[in-house]
Amino acid sequence: MPIDVEEFEESPEAELRAGGNGPTNGERVLAFLAAHDDQAFTPKEIRGATDVARGSVGVVLSRLEDRGLVRHRGEYWAIAPDADIDAALTSVHVARAASDRFGAEDPAEWGPGVDDSEDE
Template sequence: MPISADRFETIDDGNDGPSPGTNAYKILSFLAQHADQAFTQSEIAERTAVKSGSVGPTLVRLRERGRVEHRGTYWRVSDHVLSLDAAANHAAAVAASREEEPFEYDDWQEHAVDPRKQRD
């Protein structure tokens, strides 16, 4: 059954990352916390309490989405995920620091460009 274009736009396609509580979330969170190491599937199963039969398929899906890397029998969080996390943390820190700075309207107005005085 077709859906409207508006409804289509509201569908969550999952690009924001795995939902909390899912196997993918547990595995990705674990690997991100241990970003300086790589683990086998059995080590991941032991440390995340994800059933060993679910770890492999979950890792494959995460690899297809570029969230983990695989070499030999070892898996680790991808550099891409780490760089996104670092960028998000930096943006949050900048935003938080700006919230503490007082806003001086008079200073801003002094440097503002009057659109009536602009020429093409």
């Protein structure tokens, strides 16, 4: 499906996928908050602007916060002041492309010495 030239010129490269599965919930929330970096929003407002399911918004925001990409105070959420959004979206795109091409990773296949336990 074609896109207009303005979208082509202004969209981060990670968002310009032909065909693909579309942006993830995290990508939607991150892109929305980055586009409104001078404002903070409630989860309800974010849900309304991004069409992310009600039960998913809180989880998505928490995961983005764990990665240092968003911040919150009280009920309001905003993009983190030093978040590198383009790098984050590019990393997601690269990981998705690798999974699509090579399949999901299984740490057990990484070879000897790989241990997920924290018993050491």
